[in-house]
Structures are given as structure tokens and as C-alpha cells.
Amino acid sequence: MQLQPQLKALAEKIVKLKDKIDTEESTKHAFVLPFINLLGYDTFNPTEVVPEFTADIGLKKGEKVDYAIFQNGQPIIIIECKNWKQKLDAHNSQLFRYFHSTKTRFALLTNGIQYRFYTDLDATNKMDEKPFLEFDMTHLKENTVHEITKFHKSNFDIEKIVDNASALKYTKEIKKQIAEQLQHPTPDFVKLFAGNVYSGRLTEKVMGEFTDLVSKAFTQTISDKVNDRLNSALNKEAEQQQEEAQEPEEVNKIETTEEELEGFRIIVAILRRKLAVNRIVHRDTQSYFGILLDDNNRKPLCRLHLNASTKYLGIINQYKEETRHPIDSIDSIYEFEEQILKTVDYY
Incomplete structure (x- = not known):
């Protein structure tokens, strides 16, 4: 359903x-x-x-x-x-x-x-x-x-x-509390961390300093987590490109099917609401049929996996990670219109 x-x-x-x-x-x-x-x-x-x-x-x-x-x-x-x-x-x-x-x-x-x-x-x-x-x-x-x-x-x-x-x-409620603490840490919240890293007396001046430090530390931690996921996705893509470069003879084994091209045309029809058609490019591999922005491997828009008994549409998130969704036929691509269009915004 x-x-x-x-x-x-x-x-x-x-x-x-x-x-x-x-x-x-x-x-x-x-x-x-x-x-x-x-x-x-x-x-x-x-x-x-x-x-x-x-x-x-x-x-x-x-x-x-x-x-x-x-x-x-x-x-x-x-x-x-x-x-x-x-x-x-x-x-x-x-x-x-x-x-x-x-x-x-x-x-x-x-x-x-x-x-x-x-x-x-x-x-x-x-x-x-x-x-x-x-x-x-x-x-x-x-x-x-x-x-x-x-x-x-x-x-x-x-x-x-x-x-x-x-x-x-x-x-x-917990998410709401976390968001509020990130914006305006309460004294109890600051003490929770300051007490574990500072051995001196938590005077008013020290608490003022740690209030700023706790807020910065949380912001940096979130930023680091995002960067780690982004770098992980980029490293996987680089490894994949290297593997493809090391095996050029396998290119001849790739056969682009009419079903893949028809799926590409459906995706173009969706994406042209936000992109010029000439910026939407397909690139076929042995593993999947990829749709890229500006023919750039670092800007995947989505992927089609149509050569097995179960067909999938691969949706790309902001970290360039792929989530596969089973589809009954290429017409089912239309059901993921919103997610496909959202990928454009990441670039």
C-alpha cells in the first residue's frame, strides 16, 4: 500500500x-x-x-x-x-x-x-x-x-x-528538549559536562565559560558526524571509480536495455521541473544504471537496478547514500517523484 x-x-x-x-x-x-x-x-x-x-x-x-x-x-x-x-x-x-x-x-x-x-x-x-x-x-x-x-x-x-x-x-519530547538545550543550555545541563572535565570549583564565571563551550562542542560534534558520513560516501564512490578504471575490459560486457532507457526517460520527465534536460545524463555500469547531474559521478541523482528478477529504484540522500526501493515496473518510478526531485536540492 x-x-x-x-x-x-x-x-x-x-x-x-x-x-x-x-x-x-x-x-x-x-x-x-x-x-x-x-x-x-x-x-x-x-x-x-x-x-x-x-x-x-x-x-x-x-x-x-x-x-x-x-x-x-x-x-x-x-x-x-x-x-x-x-x-x-x-x-x-x-x-x-x-x-x-x-x-x-x-x-x-x-x-x-x-x-x-x-x-x-x-x-x-x-x-x-x-x-x-x-x-x-x-x-x-x-x-x-x-x-x-x-x-x-x-x-x-x-x-x-x-x-x-x-x-x-x-x-x-526528548528531541524538543535536546533542541532547546543546544540553543540555550541550562545550568544543570552545563554542570553535567563541566563537572566531568573541570576539577576546580564551578563558580559563576566558570559556568559562563562552560555554557559557551558546551554549546560549541555539541555544534562541532554534529558537524563532525555529518562530515564523517559525507566522507564515507565519497570514499566509497572513489573506490568504485578506481575499480571501474582498473577493469576497462568489463565495459564491453555492459548492455543498456530498452527498459533502462525508458526508465531514464521517465526520470528526465520528473527532473526537468528543476533541471535543464541537457544536465541529466545516464551512465550504465555492470551493477546499476546511474542517472547523474552534469555527467558527474559525484552528483548521483538516482539509480535503476532492473536486470534482476526484483527491480529496484535507488534513491540518493544528502550523504550520497543509496536506499533501494522495490518497484513492480518502471511506471512505479512516478510514485517516488518527490524523493527524486529532493535529490537535486542537495547539489
């Missing part, structure tokens, strides 16, 4: 239409219902998706949540929608009340662009104050798409999602 192309298409629709959407109802129909459909639920089937689902709260009867998604006759996700122009921060208290009354494990608060998924990790049947999954439809990352896929009807497993939600929630 490939959700990424469908989510990308919906994101493009949102960007195109949002300025023409003025109400909460139009936000629901243009943005939210298509998202529910992408998750495999039939919005026209009242046994799967119930609009205006009644969520009685104590003495208040007839309270309604915008949508409830059902599985085996039980609500599994309740959804509260807002106009896309509204910020979500002021509305989770309403969803908090609905969550308690419906006995569901998942709640979604959305304005059709921002999505926040909640569960009850902190206390049973009491919605957490913070979402375990949060994303912007117009800026989706690959790992986020992977998490969204778990809510698809064909994958949905309450216990697995709840178990994973805990890791997601605390990982997000």
Missing part, C-alpha cells in the same frame, strides 16, 4: 484550494473527508464513518463530535474538525470531554492541514494533554507517512498503535 502519492496529491489540493475555503463545513468536505477516505474508510458508509456522532457528557445530552470511525460496531477514532484558518491550541479541551464519554482509544483534532492524534497514555480513558503524533499535511516527512499508514483500515491494530504511541510521544 503506497499512501505517499495519495497524501502528496491531497497536500497539493489543499495548497491550491485553501484560499477559496471559508467555512468549517467546506474544510471538512474539501480536506478532512478525503483524508479519511485515504485511510481506507468509506465516508458514505454509516457503519464505518458516522458524522455528527453523539457523545453525551454527564448531564449535557446531545453533544456531538464531527466524525467517528467505527470498527466492529465500536468507535475507534473520534474526529473534531475546525476551519483551516483556525489554530488548534484552543480546542483540545472540547475533544478531551468527548474522548472520556465515548470510550475510544484515539482522538483526532484537525483543521484539515494540521493533524493532532491523541490517546490515553497517562491515565486510562483520559485523553493526554499532548498529542503523540502531530503533522502538517503540506510538509509531510517520510517517517510521518509511515506512522499515518498504521491508521489505515487494512493495518489498524489498537494495541500496536498504543504501544508505538508511547515511543513517539516521548521521542518527540
Whole structure:
């Protein structure tokens, strides 16, 4: 199941239409219902998706949540929608009340662009104050798409999602803390390192010096890690070039197939949005069919592996490392359009 192309298409629709959407109802129909459909639920089937689902709260009867998604006759996700122009921060208290009354494990608060998924990790049947999954439809990352896929009807497993939600929630909070400490180290954070490397008394002056040193040390460590990965990728490429130079007779064994050329033409059609056609060059090897920028081995754009029983498209990341993705046919290359275009930005 490939959700990424469908989510990308919906994101493009949102960007195109949002300025023409003025109400909460139009936000629901243009943005939210298509998202529910992408998750495999039939919005026209009242046994799967119930609009205006009644969520009685104590003495208040007839309270309604915008949508409830059902599985085996039980609500599994309740959804509260807002106009896309509204910020979500002021509305989770309403969803908090609905969550308690419906006995569901998942709640979604959305304005059709921002999505926040909640569960009850902190206390049973009491919605957490913070979402375990949060994303912007117009800026989706690959790992986020992977998490969204778990809510698809064909994958949905309450216990697995709840178990994973805990890791997601605390990982997000830890990353936030790390980012804050890198920008503005707290005294306790500075003491953690200064106390291990400085034998003298940690006076106010010493702490001031170490605050700057700790910040610089973390920045340099991150930079060194990035450079190490980049150098490793460059060394591998240099070794490969050397091996190819030492075995020139093997060039005659290379046979470029029509399928490889057709795949190249598809990739050119994708890349020409950002590049002039004459800058996109193919180079065939025994191991793979490479597509390069400016005919430069140090600027790989992607690779095709089509000569085995299982075909692959090789996507290149910012460190020039290749990740292979199985494809059914060369037409499947279109599903990786965003990743291929993103490679151009690395150069």
C-alpha cells in the first residue's frame, strides 16, 4: 500500500484550494473527508464513518463530535474538525470531554492541514494533554507517512498503535528538549559536562565559560558526524571509480536495455521541473544504471537496478547514500517523484 502519492496529491489540493475555503463545513468536505477516505474508510458508509456522532457528557445530552470511525460496531477514532484558518491550541479541551464519554482509544483534532492524534497514555480513558503524533499535511516527512499508514483500515491494530504511541510521544519530547538545550543550555545541563572535565570549583564565571563551550562542542560534534558520513560516501564512490578504471575490459560486457532507457526517460520527465534536460545524463555500469547531474559521478541523482528478477529504484540522500526501493515496473518510478526531485536540492 503506497499512501505517499495519495497524501502528496491531497497536500497539493489543499495548497491550491485553501484560499477559496471559508467555512468549517467546506474544510471538512474539501480536506478532512478525503483524508479519511485515504485511510481506507468509506465516508458514505454509516457503519464505518458516522458524522455528527453523539457523545453525551454527564448531564449535557446531545453533544456531538464531527466524525467517528467505527470498527466492529465500536468507535475507534473520534474526529473534531475546525476551519483551516483556525489554530488548534484552543480546542483540545472540547475533544478531551468527548474522548472520556465515548470510550475510544484515539482522538483526532484537525483543521484539515494540521493533524493532532491523541490517546490515553497517562491515565486510562483520559485523553493526554499532548498529542503523540502531530503533522502538517503540506510538509509531510517520510517517517510521518509511515506512522499515518498504521491508521489505515487494512493495518489498524489498537494495541500496536498504543504501544508505538508511547515511543513517539516521548521521542518527540526528548528531541524538543535536546533542541532547546543546544540553543540555550541550562545550568544543570552545563554542570553535567563541566563537572566531568573541570576539577576546580564551578563558580559563576566558570559556568559562563562552560555554557559557551558546551554549546560549541555539541555544534562541532554534529558537524563532525555529518562530515564523517559525507566522507564515507565519497570514499566509497572513489573506490568504485578506481575499480571501474582498473577493469576497462568489463565495459564491453555492459548492455543498456530498452527498459533502462525508458526508465531514464521517465526520470528526465520528473527532473526537468528543476533541471535543464541537457544536465541529466545516464551512465550504465555492470551493477546499476546511474542517472547523474552534469555527467558527474559525484552528483548521483538516482539509480535503476532492473536486470534482476526484483527491480529496484535507488534513491540518493544528502550523504550520497543509496536506499533501494522495490518497484513492480518502471511506471512505479512516478510514485517516488518527490524523493527524486529532493535529490537535486542537495547539489
